[in-house]
Amino acid sequence: MYDGNLSALSLSSESSGWREKLNMLKQRREAKPAPVLQFSAPTPSPSQPTSMHTPLPQTPQTPSDTAKDYARIDEASLIESYQKPGHTASASRNSHSSRHKAATSSTFSMRAPITSRECLQRATFLKERAHDYLQESRALLDRASVMAYQEAEHSHDKARRREDQFSDPNTAAKAHFHFTLDCDSPYRQQMTVIKSIFSDADIPKISLFDHILPQEQSKNSSVVYVDAQTGRCLTISELRRDALRLAYGLRKYHNIGRGDSVLIVNHNSITYPVLFFAVIATGATASLANPANKHLEMSHQIKDSDISFVFANPDKIELCSIILRERGWSENRVSDRVVSATENSPRSFKSYAQLLCNDLQKGVPETFAGEDAHSVAVTCYSSGTTGVAKGVMTTHYNLVANLTQLDWSRAYSTQKSDVVLAVLPYYHIFGLTSLLLNFLKRENMSVVLPRFSLEAFGAAVEKYRVTLTAVVPPILHSIAKEDVERRHGMSSLKILNVGAAPVSPKLIEQIGEKFNSSVLVSNGYGLTETSPVTHKLPLEYARSHSGYIGRMLSNTTARLVDENGKDVPGDNKSSGELWIKGPQVMRGYLNNPQATAQCMTSDGYFKTGDIAIYDDQTFLFKIVGRLKEMIKYKGIQVAPSSLEAVLLSHPQVNDAAVIGVYDDRQVTELPRAYIVPQDAANFDNQVFCNEIEAWVADIVANYSKLRGGVHTIDVIPKTPSGKIVRRHLHMLAAQQHIGLAKL
16 A cells, blocks of 8 residues: 555556656755745753653754745656666665754654644645645656557557468557548548547446435435535535425426426526536437527527426516527416526415425436436537537436546546535536536535636635636636736635637736745536537646646547548647547437438547547647637648637737638638737727737747738637637628628
């Protein structure tokens, strides 16, 4: 068992280089001595005999004059120390022995008198040092898994070459991970499959309800949800009890069950999990809607999902009622089956609390064992950045698989004591899986905010001592630009998990500077179609590889396919469209088999539409563009996200988006930027726009210059998750009569 002694760790003979790096770590750590906190006893007088119980005199140490001796060494700094040149193993050993020499019994013995402050300081130091050892062990375990993976693949490759030689001596050994398979094209071609470094996890085929809230949770009194505004709490046992009571009511009074689709349109609240799990327990499908939807979007979702029951926020009850009447529902049916998602309800409508029932109902909770686990549990609607939103059919198996993958791949480094801020909307797949389900499964306490505001965010972090949260780039941008940390104590915050939309390394760097590197920003990647997580960046790479989305989760494979249909190498520079295959990939688009066929290959790969590169040395992926958003300037592809990252680094640019506009004279697309100035005086200021254009031209390659011009705009149109809605900008460009935007 690992007891905290670094010298006790032993790796295989091939890992001697890793041991040398570990010695470098020791060298760096021993260069920073512990705070003196001199606890040694006074020197005995010559007449006093020295015994085993009398401490020997110690050389006085000089106390550290800064608090940084107590700073946590996170995994990122560990990796940096491993790679720091100029250290030798012998120096590390000398340093190591000197520390243990200093840490004799007399060092920790008590002198008289001793103050409580010294005791507290020493206890704090030892606590932080214990944290260091824990982080080191995590980094070593991660490295050990990578090494084991490399060794196994090396052996596999060697065996394959030997087999090839026996079968055909004239055939050259095939490259690593290369197979010849039938693809969508009429001919056979070489396919490069990238595998996860993690071993496959066993994924149970059960219902989502039984996976998260099994019978044994009925007596669990752990608090898992707290209302940030009122302080009301919800324990796991209360959640399970109320969800089942509501499910009994839905079954008894409205016969809701398999085949039904129930709309939930509400802001985050501690009631939301009760509504969600009640629908899941009945066997119905939960159709999750954005409360900001207007008539057009809400009508489309209600029709597409064939909604049979509605839980709505009070301010959306009227809109849902109008749409359902338009679909032919009678007045009685509307008042009976449109229910308030809160304890308050307007006029003749009921509250969900009135449906709570204690009468057990047969088949509740519904079991989805075996192949039944592939039944649809949730339909979230894609953001619709390029057209009408599509309903994504996510099964029980998809969600159980993704939760299992997150745990098996150690995607989130959390402890029971961590407090999570649930600010992302639960109706979005990122908020649903990463916040509502993932941290509930881990039994972490989630502080729930109904909607994001920077002041509410800061106040919640301060009041509840929040340690981690999940955010989208717009929230990260607000934190970086505003001085919320000066108005609220945010020292407890340690990790910001970011996803759902691309985030620039510059923005992550600004967060690090703002919080003096005490907050790590860990990137990730996923889509609504993948339930959603496929990649997560390990914490040790959070600073050194901030622009990367991370490693694939377990049970996942990927391909990078260029525009000619060929797979690209993992050289950290060759790019291709990212294709994903795994148990988290959706069942398909609801009522849209044509769209499903367009994005899925015959062998089960989902075409993400994102352009990525892969580094086969670190096993990290990086998104470099979006296939449908790429701008072609005279045949050369230009990624809007790269130009946007450059623009956002300018101090006078608050937000930015780039699109391609077609120029008839040059017969090509030209990159055009729309920016939100930091200073309101620069709106519609052509001189300012020209200066920004010239500034970018000095930074980027010739083909990436903003030849389509720079224009100011009040706000960049985005989805709630932070994705830029470029079709709105294309329409704006078309109206400006300066080139015809590509629609």
